[in-house]
Structures are given as C-alpha cells and as structure tokens.
Amino acid sequence: MSRRNFLLACWLTLLALGGGSRAAPVGIQTWIESGTRWVALGDSITQGGSYHQQVELFLLTRHPEQTITVINAGVSGDTAAGALTRLDWDVLAHQPSVVSLMFGMNDVSRYLYAPGVPDGKTLAQRKANIATWEKNVRALVARLQGRNIHVILCTPSPYDENVQSSTPNQPGVDTALQECAERVIEIARESGAAVVDFHGPLTIKNKELQQKDPNATLIGPGRVHPGPIGHLIMAYLILKAAGQSATVAKLVVDVTTTQHAGSERCQISALQRVGGGVAFTAREDALPFVVGAEARGGLEFVPFGQELNLEILQVRGLSGHFEVRIDDETVGAFSAEQLAHGVDLAALPQTPQLRQANEVLACLRRKWSAVAKLRNVAYCEYRAWAGETRPVDAALMPEKLDHWLTKLRQDSSFRYIEGEAKQYIVNKRNEAALIAEVDDWTIRARGTAIPRPHRFVVRPLEGK
Numbered sequence: 001m002s003r004r005n006f007l008l009a010c011w012l013t014l015l016a017l018g019g020g021s022r023a024a025p026v027g028i029q030t031w032i033e034s035g036t037r038w039v040a041l042g043d044s045i046t047q048g049g050s051y052h053q054q055v056e057l058f059l060l061t062r063h064p065e066q067t068i069t070v071i072n073a074g075v076s077g078d079t080a081a082g083a084l085t086r087l088d089w090d091v092l093a094h095q096p097s098v099v100s101l102m103f104g105m106n107d108v109s110r111y112l113y114a115p116g117v118p119d120g121k122t123l124a125q126r127k128a129n130i131a132t133w134e135k136n137v138r139a140l141v142a143r144l145q146g147r148n149i150h151v152i153l154c155t156p157s158p159y160d161e162n163v164q165s166s167t168p169n170q171p172g173v174d175t176a177l178q179e180c181a182e183r184v185i186e187i188a189r190e191s192g193a194a195v196v197d198f199h200g201p202l203t204i205k206n207k208e209l210q211q212k213d214p215n216a217t218l219i220g221p222g223r224v225h226p227g228p229i230g231h232l233i234m235a236y237l238i239l240k241a242a243g244q245s246a247t248v249a250k251l252v253v254d255v256t257t258t259q260h261a262g263s264e265r266c267q268i269s270a271l272q273r274v275g276g277g278v279a280f281t282a283r284e285d286a287l288p289f290v291v292g293a294e295a296r297g298g299l300e301f302v303p304f305g306q307e308l309n310l311e312i313l314q315v316r317g318l319s320g321h322f323e324v325r326i327d328d329e330t331v332g333a334f335s336a337e338q339l340a341h342g343v344d345l346a347a348l349p350q351t352p353q354l355r356q357a358n359e360v361l362a363c364l365r366r367k368w369s370a371v372a373k374l375r376n377v378a379y380c381e382y383r384a385w386a387g388e389t390r391p392v393d394a395a396l397m398p399e400k401l402d403h404w405l406t407k408l409r410q411d412s413s414f415r416y417i418e419g420e421a422k423q424y425i426v427n428k429r430n431e432a433a434l435i436a437e438v439d440d441w442t443i444r445a446r447g448t449a450i451p452r453p454h455r456f457v458v459r460p461l462e463g464k
Helices: 003-009 051-062 080-090 120-145 173-191 199-212 228-241 293-300 304-308 336-341 352-384 394-407 414-429 431-448
Strands: 037-042 069-074 098-102 150-154 194-196 247-254 266-274 277-284 310-316 321-326 329-335 454-460
Touching: 037 051, 051 069, 051 228, 051 352, 069 352, 080 120, 080 352, 098 120, 120 150, 120 173, 150 173, 173 194, 173 199, 194 228, 199 228, 228 293, 228 304, 247 266, 247 277, 293 304, 310 336, 321 336, 329 336, 352 394, 352 414, 352 431, 394 414, 414 431
Parallel strands: 037 069, 037 098, 098 150, 150 194, 247 310
Antiparallel strands: 266 277, 277 454, 321 329, 321 454
16 A cells, blocks of 8 residues: 555545645634535535534534534536536525535546456547546636635545455446545645545555455445445544544533533533532533434444544532432442543433534534425436526426436336425425525524533442
C-alpha cells in the first residue's frame, strides 16, 4: 500500500488546508454555529442515505441552543456534471453557508467495468471519465467558494467488489473510486476546501467484517449503497472531523462536601445528603445521541459512545451499593466505586434524557419522510425535464414523464424509475403541504430538543 493510500485508510478527518484568497477551511468555529445552513449535495447515497440525518440529529441534541439547518440535495444516479446544472435551484436557492460534495459512484460509469480484459477504447473511456469528474468537481468548488460558501469535499464511499452477492460484480470500480478519493484530497489541498474521507475508513472496516463473514457487508448486497450501519460510520467521521467533543454533560457531586465542582455542561441545584445517599436537581445543556435500531450495529465499528456521546454521572464520598433514580424512575444500580469513577448515563436504556432524545428522533423521522417525498419531486423533474427553468410547469410534467419512461423502458432500473414517476404525481400535488410539514416538524424537533431539569436521587440499596 502506498503512503498516500495508507493515509487515506487512516481516520482522515477535516484537514486545515491553506486556501489563499479562497474560503477558509471549515472548522468548528465556522461550521457548527447557530445560523449554519448545510446542504449535502450528492447522488443516491445522499438522496436516500442517512449520514446527514444522523449528523442533524446529533447537532440538534448536542447544540439545542443553536439553529442549524441540514438540507438534502441528493439525486439518484447523478454526477458532478449533473450537479453543476442543478446548482442554482437545488443548492444555492437554499442560501447555504456550507455545502458538502460527494460524487464518483456514477461518474466512473460502472458499466465500463464488466468482467474480463478491457480493450484500449474502454481503458481510455475510464480514464476520460475520471478526468471529467475531476474537472466538474473543481468547477463546483470554484462556484461555491466564489460565493464565500464553505466547501466540504467527501471522498466517495466504496464499491464492494468482495461481498458474495447475487449482484454481478464489476471489478475495478472500487479502484477507480480510490483514485477519485486521492484526487479529492488534492483538490482540497489546492482549493482550501475541507475534506472528510469515507472511502478509506469504510474500506478498512468492511474488509475486517468480511474476514469474519464473506457474506457480510457495510455497503450492501447491491455493492453500491452503504446500509444504515455504513451511514452511521460516515456520520461519525463527519462529526469527528468537525471537532465535536465527547461530552454530552458531566455531573460531578461530592457527598462529603455537598459540592458539585468539576461538573460540565450542566447546572446543578438543590444538592443535599439524603439517607446515606444524595439528591440534587440537574439541567444538562444537551441530550444524549440516540442510535436507531437499524444502525445500532455500527457501534461495533466506531467508538461513537466513547468519543462522541458521554453523559457522565460521578458521585464521590459514598461506600456500599446504590440505586440511581431520575424523576422517581430507577435507571440502574452501581457500587460506590463505579459511581466515584463515573457512570455513563448515555449507555443506560431507561433514562428520561434518552427518552427525550428518542422524541426528537421521532420528530425528525417525520421531517425526513416529508423530505424524501420532496426529493422525489426534485428527482423526477430533474430527470424528466433537464435544464428547464424552475419552477417547472406542473401541467406539462405528465407528458415529460411519459417521454422519460418510454426512453428508459429497456433500462435495468426501469421499475425503480417507474415507481418514482408514479409517486411524483401524488407528491407534486401535495408539494406545498410537504414543505410546510418539513418546516413544522423541524420546529417541533427543535422545541423537543430543549433539555429538561431532572431530579436525581442516589440512595443505598437495601440488603447491600
């Protein structure tokens, strides 16, 4: 493995790269702040993926005092060239302060990588496609930075050539994507953009998984789209890149002195000794991050809890064994030694804080459902009527859709496209209501994310 590839394989995160007169690299001070509007621009891995959703949930629960907007601008099957054509109406119209770019999976034209020895024409076309992709990514960066928008370049996620799957393999696709990843880093170095590496870390973790089970994959049996676990890893990489700390809150109380020195990101009051234990009220500044059941397996691959989600309760000056109750609910039993060392409340399944975080997730799921329908509208109009000024004339769309479907009737993805076209008719009719629904659930999620005060009681366990 070359040194460059080794660096790619490491936990590469946001790079502070010199940018001259261009926009400064994105860091915690310029990105994670109130008023940030982040547009995630990409292909189907973005349109139907959840990495940006996981980041949105994290930012909302970790920084409930900030207004941070996350916008999905993914289009299935798109390329960097296509993104240039829709940049005005699908990205700039949202007035973003930050735009992330992830392209490559479609740009390399996977059909060029059929099994067998490629001829000279095919090899030349492969090379030309990567050169075209690079030219268009550079053009995207230039246009965005020309508007003083911070750019985050994401290396493309891997194509899984190794999983045992019924989906035919296209050998060499991932090598092409690795080349794209290397060029992404060069573009970032030259432009002053930031970069987050998905390709290297996902490749390593996927190989580790397949050494144990050749049928397993973080990318999916279709070889192209990371599953929920893969997207959680991608979210982890973005958040680490953005310099997010591990601490949700740290509650430190001393029974002997009834003091709470050393506490972080919380306010503690009404601290008193009670029956051999202690009681107090605490309002934490944030909520723990909650991982949906579909992505929970990702915690085996990245140290999300240890590095991004610690909610510590530390009680000193006790001896024996104790029950911890929050708002009159038992959340766990611990020894005095465990409590003195610190207990991670975020790892406990029954805390009211985690329950509140799940309420936030429920609100966001409603928002994301409406967003998915709006992305269906964007996808169909973009595909069926490319280049048309927005908004399109909805009355003419049925004809455009029919023409689009006729052209693609023999395409392998026809059934998917046909389904999207059918959904478009309903979603377009409800477009205004869907936009209002997104706004409504965003407001509800922000309100739900405001931490609430809780009464803590740490009391001796009977018989211990």
